[in-house]
Amino acid sequence: xxxxxxxxxxxxxxxxxxxxxxxxxxxxxxxxxxxxxxxxxxxxxxxxxxxxxxxxxxxxxxxxxxxxxxxxxxxxxxxxxxxxxxxxxxxxxxxxxxxxxxxxxxxxxxxxxxxxxxxxxxxxxxxxxxxxxxxxxxxxxxxxxxxxxxxxxxxxxxxxxxxxxxxxxxxxxxxxxxxxxxxxxxxxxxxxxxxxxxxxxxxxxxxxxxxxxxxxxxxxxxxxxxxxxxxxxxxxxxxxxxxxxxxxxxxxxxxxxxxxxxxxxxxxxxxxxxxxxxxxxxxxxxxxxxxxxxxxxxxxxxxxxxxxxxxxxxxxxxxxxxxxxxxxxxxxxxxxxxxxxxxxxxxxxxxxxxxxxxxxxxxxxxxxxxxxxxxxxxxxxxxxxxxxxxxxxxxxxxxxxxxxxxxxxxxxxxxxxxxxxxxxxxxxxxxxxxxxxxxxxxxxxxxxxxxxxxxxxxxxxxxxxxxxxxxxxxxxxxxxxxxxxxxxxxxxxxxxxxxxxxxxxxxxxxxxxxxxxxxxxxxxxxxxxxxxxxxxxxxxxxxxxxxxxxxx
Numbered sequence: 084x085x086x087x088x089x090x091x092x093x094x095x096x097x098x099x100x101x102x103x104x105x106x107x108x109x110x111x112x113x114x115x116x117x118x119x120x121x122x123x124x125x126x127x128x129x130x131x132x133x134x135x136x137x138x139x140x141x142x143x144x145x146x147x148x149x150x151x152x153x154x155x156x157x158x159x160x161x162x163x164x165x166x167x168x169x170x171x172x173x174x175x176x177x178x179x180x181x182x183x184x185x186x187x188x189x190x191x192x193x194x195x196x197x198x199x200x201x202x203x204x205x206x207x208x209x210x211x212x213x214x215x216x217x218x219x220x221x222x223x224x225x226x227x228x229x230x231x232x233x234x235x236x237x238x239x240x241x242x243x244x245x246x247x248x249x250x251x252x253x254x255x256x257x258x259x260x261x262x263x264x265x266x267x268x269x270x271x272x273x274x275x276x277x278x279x280x281x282x283x284x285x286x287x288x289x290x291x292x293x294x295x296x297x298x299x300x301x302x303x304x305x306x307x308x309x310x311x312x313x314x315x316x317x318x319x320x321x322x323x324x325x326x327x328x329x330x331x332x333x334x335x336x337x338x339x340x341x342x343x344x345x346x347x348x349x350x351x352x353x354x355x356x357x358x359x360x361x362x363x364x365x366x367x368x369x370x371x372x373x374x375x376x377x378x379x380x381x382x383x384x385x386x387x388x389x390x391x392x393x394x395x396x397x398x399x400x401x402x403x404x405x406x407x408x409x410x411x412x413x414x415x416x417x418x419x420x421x422x423x424x425x426x427x428x429x430x431x432x433x434x435x436x437x438x439x440x441x442x443x444x445x446x447x448x449x450x451x452x453x454x455x456x457x458x459x460x461x462x463x464x465x466x467x468x469x470x471x472x473x474x475x476x477x478x479x480x481x482x483x484x485x486x487x488x489x490x491x492x493x494x495x496x497x498x499x500x501x502x503x504x505x506x507x508x509x510x511x512x513x514x515x516x517x518x519x520x521x522x523x524x525x526x527x528x529x530x531x532x533x534x535x536x537x538x539x540x541x542x543x544x545x546x547x548x549x550x551x552x553x554x555x556x557x558x559x560x561x562x563x564x565x566x567x568x569x570x571x572x573x574x575x576x577x578x579x580x581x582x583x584x585x586x587x588x589x590x591x592x593x594x595x596x597x598x599x600x601x602x603x604x605x606x607x608x609x610x611x612x613x614x615x616x617x618x619x620x621x622x623x624x625x626x627x628x629x630x631x632x633x634x635x
Contacts (some may be wrong), residue, residue, distance in 0.1 A: 122150040122151065123146070123151075123177075123178060123180060124176055124177075124178070125195075125199075126138070126176065126178060126195045126196045126198070126199035127176075127199030127200075127201075128176075129174040129175070129176045130174060130201075131170075131171075131174055134171075134172060134173055134174065135172075135173050135201070135203045135204045135205060135369075136173065136174050136175075136176055136199075136201075136204050136205075137164075137168065137173055137174070137175045137176065137204070137205045137206075137207065137366075138176050138178050138196055138199075138200070138204065138205070138206045138207070139161045139164060139175065139176065139177045139178055139179055139207050139209075140178060140179060140188060140193070140196065140206060140207065140208045140209070140210060140260070141159070141161065141179035141183075141188075141207075141208075141209045141210045142179055142180065142181060142182065142183045142184070142188070142210055142212050142213055143157070143159060143179075143180075143181030143182065143212075143337075143338055144159055144160065144212055144276070144277045144337065144338065144339065144347070145159040145160055145161040145177065145179035145209060145210075145277075146159040146161050146162070146177050146178075146179035146180060146181065147159040147181055147338055147339075147344075148181070151177065152494065152495055153341065153487070153494070153495040153496070153497070154487065154489070154495045155334070155487070156333045156334060156340065156485075156487045156495075156497045157333050157334055157338040157339065157340065158339055158340065158341045158343070158344035158345075159177070159179060159181075159339070159344055160277065160339070160343075160344045160345070160346075160347035160348040160351060161175075161177035161179050161348075162177065162344060162348075163344055163345050163348035163349075164177065164348050164351065164352070166348070166372055167348070167349075167352035167356075167370055167371060167372050167373055168369055168370055168371065169369050169370070169371050172369045173205075173366075173369045178192065178196050179210075180192060182213060182223070182225075183210065183213060183225070184210070184211070184212075184213040184214045184223075184225035184226065184227060185210050185211055185214050185227055185253055185256040185257070186214070186225055186226070186227045186250065186251070186256055187213075187223070187224070187225040188210055189256055189259060189260065193260070193263075197263050197264075197267065200264065200267035200268075200269045201267070201268065201269070202267070202268030202269065203268065203269070203270075204267070204268075204269040204270070205269065205270045205272060205366055206260070206264050206269055206270070206271050206272065207272045207273075207274055207351075208257065208260050208261075208271065208272070208273055208274065209273075209274035209275065209276060209277075209312060209351075210276075211253060211276050211292070211294040211298075212276055212277075212337060213225055214226060214227045214229075214253060214294075218237055218239060218250050219239045219240060219241050219242055219243075219248065220242060220243070221242040221243055222243070223243065224241050224242065224243040224244070224248070226250070227250060227251065227252065227253050227256060228250060228251060228252040228253070229252070229253060229293070229297075230252050230253060230254060230297060231252055231253065231254025231255075231257075231297045231300055231301055232252050232254065232255075233252065233254065233255050233258070235251070235252050235255075236249050236250060236251050236252075236255075237249070237250040238250075253294060253297050254297050254300065254301050257273060257297075257298065257301045258301060258305065261273075261301070261305050261307055270362065270365075270366070271305075271307050271308075272307065272308045272309075272310065272355070272363075272366075273298045273299075273301065273302045273307055273308070273309045273310075274298070274309070274310045274311075274312045274351060274354070275292065275294060275295040275298050275299070275309075275310070275311050275312050275313035275314065276292045276294050276295070276312065276313050277312060277313065277316055277339070277343075277347050278290070278291070278292070278313055278316050278317040278320060279292075279336050279337050280320075280328060280329065280331070280332040280336035280337070281336055282328075287321075288317070288321050289316075289317040289320045289321055291313055291314065291317060292313050294313075295311060295313045295314065299311070307362075308355075308358060308360045308362050308363050310351060310354030310355060310358065311354065312347065312350055312351050312354060315350035315351075315353060315354055316346060316347050316350040319346060319350065322514065323514065324510050324513075324514065326506075326510060327507075327510055327511075327514070330342060330507075331343035331346060333497065340497060341496075341497060352370065352372075352373050353373060355367065355370065356370055356373040375445075375449040376442065376445065376446050376449060377446055377449050377450045378390065378426050378428050378446045378447060378450045379426075380424060380426040380450075381424070382424065382452075383424060386422065386423055386424050387423055387424070387452075387454045387455050387456065387632075388423070388424040388425075388426055388450070388452075388455045388456070389414075389418070389423055389424070389425055389426070389455070389456040389457070389458065389629060389632070390426045390428050390447050390450070390451070390455065390456070390457045390458070391411035391414065391425070391426070391427045391428060391429055391458050391460075392428050392429055392438065392443075392444070392447060392457060392458060392459050392460070392461075392508070393409075393411070393429040393433075393458070393459070393460040393461055393522075394429060394430070394431060394432065394433050394434070394438075394460075394461060394463050394464055395407070395409060395429075395430075395431035395432060395463070395604075395605060396409055396410065396460070396463060396524070396525040396604065396605065396606065396614075397409040397410060397411045397427070397429035397458075397460055398411055398412060398427050398428075398429035398430060398431065399412070399431055399605060399606075399611075404608055405600075405607075405608075406600065406608070407600045407601060407605045407606065407607070408600070408606055408607060408608045408610070408611035409427070409429060409431075409606070409611060410525065410606065410610075410611045410612075410613075410614035410615045410618065411425070411427040411429060411458075411615070412427060412611060413608070413611040413612045413614075413615045414427070414615050414618075416612055416615055416616075416634075417615050417616060417618070417619040417633055417634060418619075418632055418633055418634060419632055419633065419634045419635070422631075422632045423632040426450075428443065428446065428447050429460075430443055432464060432473070432475075433461070433464060433475065434461055434462075434464040434465040434467065434475035434476065434477060435461040435462075435465055435477060435501060435504030435505060435508070436465070436474075436475055436476070436477050436498060436499070436504055437464070437473070437474065437475040438461065439504060439507065439508075440474070440496070444508060444511070448511050448515065451511075451512065451515035451516075451517045452515070452516070452517070453515070453516030453517065454516065454517070455515075455516075455517040455518070456517060456518045456519075456520060456628075456629050457508070457512045457517055457518070457519050457520065458520045458522050458558075458618075459505060459508050459509070459519055459520065459521050459522065460521075460522035460523070460524065460525075460560070461501075461504075461505070462501070462523075462524045462542040463524060463525075463604060465477045465501050466479065466541075469488050469498055470488045470489065470490050470491055471490075471491050472491045472492060474490050474491070474492070474496065476498075477498060477499065477500060477501045477504060478498060478499060478500040478501065478503075479500070479501060479541075480500045480501065480502060480545070481500055481501060481502025481503070481505075481545045481548040481549055481552070482500050482502065482503075483500070483502075483503055483506075484499065484500050484503070485497050485498060485499045485500070485503070486498055501542075501545055502545055502548060502549050502552075505521065505545075505546075505549050506549060506552070506553060509521070509549075509553050509555050518556065518628060518629070519555050519556070520555070520556045520557070520558060520627065520629065521546060521549065521550060521555050521556065521557045521558070522557075522558045522560050522618065522621075523542065523543060523546050523557075523558070523559045523560050523561035523562070524538060524542055524560075524561045525560065525561065525564060525604075525606065525614050526538075526561055526564050526565040526568065527603045527604050528592055528595055528596060528598070528599040528602075528603040528604075529592075529603055530572075530573075530588045530591040530592060530595070531588075532577060533573055533574040533575070533576065533577045533584075533587065533588065533591065534569055534573040534574075535565045535568045535569050535572075535573065535595075536565075537561070537562065537565055538561065539561075539562070542561075543559075543561060543562075546559075556625060556627055557625075558618055558621035558622060558625065558627075559621060560614060560617045560618050560621055563617040563618075563620055563621055564613060564614050564617040567613060567617065568595055568598065571595075572591050572594050572595050573591075574587065574591070597609055597610075598610035598613055619633050
């Protein structure tokens with residue numbers, strides 16, 4: 084109740100809806116900032132026993148939206164920070180709030196956080212995006228004096244709080260945080276800001292923020308660990324294609340999508356983990372998952388790797404002769420393994436969307452080296468409902484489009500089109516100097532009209548649209564395998580009698596059934612070998628660079 088009263092006293096819940104600031108950014112939090120404040124965890128409430136707490140102090144780039152749950156398509160990196168810490172030893176509390184500046188967080192939100200601090204706690208201060216504007220305007224009154232001068236100040240009447248107020252420099256506010264954290268026996272850490280989606284016209288590099296120099300200076304003078312998040316994430320953005328840079332942000336050039344938030348969270352964790360500052364050793368001992376996850380294979384010097392990605396038609400149980408098999412499990416029958424390493428990174432039940440969301444694609448991306456190859460074959464599960472429990476359906480098109488969906492597990496996700504996810508994988512491969520190869524779906528054991536089903540009007544069409552747009556190499560395994568099956572089993576014409584035609588189709592399914600197992604989609608070992616041969620045939624037809632690694 085006290086929190087609600089504090090909010091009402093500040094009149095935050097009466098702010099206009101929405102507010103565009105001097106950066107031409109509309110912050111999505113102030114329209115219901117009372118609700119947002121109550122959605123933040125009570126400072127210290129995450130503490131487990133006598134374990135320390137890592138508090139995050141920041142703005143919407145750290146915690147975005149009214150509830151910070153991505154319902155507006157924007158995510159703050161603080162949402163993902165906990166994955167890098169052992170929650171059995173330390174908990175992470177994201178106390179950031181959209182719209183806050185170094186000054187307003189200190190005056191309005193910091194007292195509650197400060198009072199919750201205990202000896203051994205940690206506090207990351209990474210704030211400053213909102214520090215410009217007017218000193219004493221009615222709506223925000225959040226600007227600070229640029230720089231680190233401890234003697235500069237501006238005194239005036241604060242229209243928002245209806246009180247006399249003193250404004251200090253950016254550096255002075257950082258000093259205040261540091262001093263008060265230490266007074267409580269806790270450990271301060273300064274971090275520079277997240278980069279914006281803005282680039283220098285001459286160099287093309289992400290523009291670095293001046294707060295970086297100010298923060299680094301204060302950290303050095305005060306003897307505080309400093310992580311240059313702005314530089315770390317900026318270097319990553321610099322390596323991305325223009326398209327990839329854009330999708331790391333959503334809605335504007337400051338706030339990040341899930342991709343951008345996860346990237347910033349990793350940059351922050353890497354900065355802490357790789358720091359040689361001895362003050363951080365106790366915190367580093369409580370970290371985890373910082374080293375990038377890789378695919379499970381052994382790289383041999385001088386040999387490229389071909390990574391197979393996809394669903395159960397690419398990787399299945401792959402163990403019993405009479406079981407279900409993915410064709411990549413039989414890729415050894417068509418490749419010369421003395422020349423190339425095979426890594427089957429596919430996983431049953433996945434779509435383009437869930438393969439990426441679950442981090443399976445990241446393992447491939449992290450493992451890639453120049454000269455490698457990646458086959459990309461999805462679609463069987465992409466047509467599922469978008470918002471069900473498995474959350475694997477995609478927008479059925481190749482347009483560069485997305486939409487925020489409220490999922491069955493009461494979370495939100497920014498879902499893209501089938502073609503978008505394919506383009507992401509293609510773009511990621513090229514960024515790493517690897518060769519992406521798009522592979523069409525394996526055919527199903529369905530025989531409309533007495534011939535094997537062809538799905539050229541949906542997935543086949545979408546594949547070709549992506550090929551035309553990106554110039555990616557394309558192996559039409561779907562039609563190569565379908566041609567093989569048609570040659571063996573298809574009939575020129577079904578009987579005119581409906582029952583006889585139905586019986587004939589059933590007969591075809593039984594005869595072709597030796598290439599399938601348990602249903603119309605999954606392959607038997609024989610079917611997997613057939614699809615592997617179709618892939619090899621497609622490589623030769625396309626004069627692919629990967630074809631030179633096929634067995635003779």
